[in-house]
Amino acid sequence: VLPELEPIMLGDSRKLPVLNDESLYLGIDIKSGDQYHYAVVEVPTDRLDRFVQIPKRKGRGGKVFIVLDNIMRACLPQMFRGVLPITSVKAYCFKFSRDAELELDAGITQSLIDKMERSLKQRRKAEAVRMVYDAKMPERLLETLRAEFGFGKYDSLIPGGRYHNSKDFMGFPNVGPKYLEFKPLPPIRIPRLDEQPNIFDAIKEKDVFLYYPYHSFDYVVDLLKTAALDPSVTKIQICLYRVARHSRIIDALVNAVHNGKKVLAVVELAARFDEEANINWAQSLTENGIEVIFGITGLKVHSKLLLIERREEGQTRYYSHIGTGNFNEKTARLYTDFTLLTHDQNMGKDVDAVFDFLRYTYKQPDFRLLLVSPINARRGLMELIDKEIDNAKAGYRAAMTLKCNNLVDRELVTKLYEASQAGVDVRLIIRGMCSLLAGVDGISENIRAISIVDRYLEHPRVYVFYNRGKPNYYMGSADLMTRNMDYRVEVLAPIFDEDAQGHLQDILDQQWHDNTRARILDREQSNTYASPAKKVARIRSQESIHRYIETGKLPRYPKSTMSKPATRRRKRNSK
Structure with a gap:
């Protein structure tokens, strides 16, 4: 020493x-x-x-x-x-x-990279x-x-x-007996993808819904590696926020350029505490012939998007990746995150419009399906909540499940209080900060909230609205925070595939009924652990979800509100 x-x-x-x-x-x-x-x-x-x-x-x-x-x-x-x-x-x-705050001057004589490098040097000597x-x-x-x-x-x-x-x-x-260690939960393979010679054919046949680390991130790496070699692929566009130190994603992008593909990478230089790494990646990508852009001044690009363009039967066809987590092999083993791989052409056009918005900032985009911050995500979420409020007032069952890292936006919190007072059943699964107080009589008695902290970091953002028995499912990168709604480029995508919807609902239900690692966020802010009732089996959702994805078997718990029919409630006599 x-x-x-x-x-x-x-x-x-x-x-x-x-x-x-x-x-x-x-x-x-x-x-x-x-x-x-x-x-x-x-x-x-x-x-x-x-x-x-x-x-x-x-x-x-x-x-x-x-x-x-x-x-x-x-x-x-x-x-x-x-x-x-x-x-x-x-x-x-x-x-x-x-x-640690970076101070970027507004001068136009320096490039953004030069400004970032100068600010990083200042951070090392900051007060x-x-x-x-x-x-x-x-x-x-x-x-x-x-x-x-x-x-x-x-x-x-x-x-x-x-x-x-x-x-x-x-x-x-680890020096104690084996029973003191977590049992390994190996990634589960997807036979449909493994047996299909070309992953593009598998995606074209049916949307692919992945859930890391229960599924392997290798499927996304393999998609990019295949795209790099496929003679039908003409263009790849991707948003990079945090990547692994030795990134196979970067390797595949470089290989794609070497094989004659056009590649556009949107690199977020202001990813907190990854600024220096992202500057180095941006310079390396540029040196290898990849077009690198840095998005829009004042808006951090936090979207998890990948768009592959492929020529099929004389037409350009889109293959889209929309996720809740980064293109990072390391964190994909430690964080839970969802990924949607889809051949939906309307979705692909919307994803392409996001990249156009980042590249040509003077264009006003029009999105058909996606909710994109700061353009229409806040408005879209407010409208979805309002629809549940209207349904509840009309006497229909109304419900929503919101899962994210943080819920702190004042306008959205106020709207959720309004939903509760209208009779909407609101379930919140919030890992981190939650500014809403659940279970307060007359204000939020129809809101229940839990937080799950376990061996994997819960990272997805998923928003489900009952919609009279035909639920709307959205997933993506946006938390319910003012910065995510108004000061970042975030994307939430609808999930249309019924199998993917069913899997997502089963996963959310298991988390909601976790009685081992879930804490109840109540009005006293005591955050006590949920505990199983008498004769109710223990459910540790991260383990039961792995078992479910592997075998299809669900633990026993009450049926989800989302799967119940949309019967109209009998109106009470006003007298």
């Missing part, structure tokens, strides 16, 4: 070098006679494991690990040997955060705005760090425990 440590002495008017705000540091308090000296040293988790296994000793069973921070504490006297006569030396963990530290740190050391980092009295200095960067525990080795 010792050769990896590079302590920095503080004070004496020395200028503190730029420290990495993603790293963990030890603040060192050195007493030398009657004087105190201070230093900082990075905990080098980028080069060494945070958890180090200690060799077995005779007579000691089990496995013993020591935290890298504590090894460093043991090294402190050696670290300063010959530098200072040490009376005592102690170390305390701390980490800090810089202002520190927050520090979390060991509460046992002496006040004299804390004040020295405060002065060195330039913290003001309004900045956040938060006392905490002895250890920080808990995310490192994600890499803690």
Whole structure:
């Protein structure tokens, strides 16, 4: 460990070098006679494991690990040997955060890439705005760090425990019995795609509905690889937001250009904390002959679109990919996401219109099927909710299921309260932020909300409206947030295939009846776990969904509202 440590002495008017705000540091308090000296040293988790296994000793069973921070504490006297006569030396963990907002000037003399690169350099040296530290740190050391980092009295200095960067525990080795580990859930193959020699024929025959990581992301990679080689394919257009470090998607796009295809890539340079990687990808794609554009100033392109144009019988035919997640092989193994592959030509024309909107910003697009932010997505969702409100007021059963990451848009929250008060049954599956309070008498008594956090990160955005027994299903990239409705290019697509609708409904129903990993978002905001009633089997939706996709078998739970007939309710006597 010792050769990896590079302590920095503080004070004496020395200028503190730029420290990495993603790293963990030890603040060192050195007493030398009657004087105190201070230093900082990075905990080098980028080069060494945070958890180090200690060799077995005779007579000691089990496995013993020591935290890298504590090894460093043991090294402190050696670290300063010959530098200072040490009376005592102690170390305390701390980490800090810089202002991560990118400031892009409005000048026209620089390209967008140049502006982004300049802003990224500024981010590395941005002001520190927050520090979390060991509460046992002496006040004299804390004040020295405060002065060195330039913290003001309004900045956040938060006392905490002895250890920080808990995310490192994600890499803690599995040392216990096998039953303590998650059982592997291998991706399930789709025979219809595996048996069809050409994936385009399979998509033309019937829409393909994928659900990662239960299905393999390889199907999308194979689609692009096939398109790169297929002599009938003339053009590929794609939106790239976050891609894997070693991306087979990028490889396939480059190969397509080498095989004479036209390729357009919309690269979002402002994907938060992936800006530098996306700048590098944009430059690499351009060098390989791919046309790269950056979308519309002031609008972040968050859509998950792929459009392949193919000549068939003398005509151009569209094959569309619309998804809820990124074109990223790594996150497709960790996040749950839906993908729709369709040969629907009206859908393809709409997807093509989205790319035209991004390329020719002066054109006003007209979408037949898609809900696209910031053009018609807000209006479209409000109209779908209003239709359920009208049905409820007319005495029909009315219901909706909304699944997304965050629900915080004031206008949509207000509209959902209105729906509840009209008698619409509203089910919310919200993983993250939810500004709506469910179950409040007279306001939201017909709204129920849950949140599921489990081994995979729940990432899809799906919106289902009962529509008098003929449900409308939408899926795509847009959360119910103001930024997604008004300040990003997002796409929500309708699902028409009845089998895909059925699968999606079964998946949503299993999540709604999860009584193991679901929390109930109630008006008290207690967020307690849902628990099974007596004689009701436990349902852990992520495991039951894998079993369902593999075998077609569903767990036992009450029938979904969405599959009930649209009977008209008997009107109450007004007296």
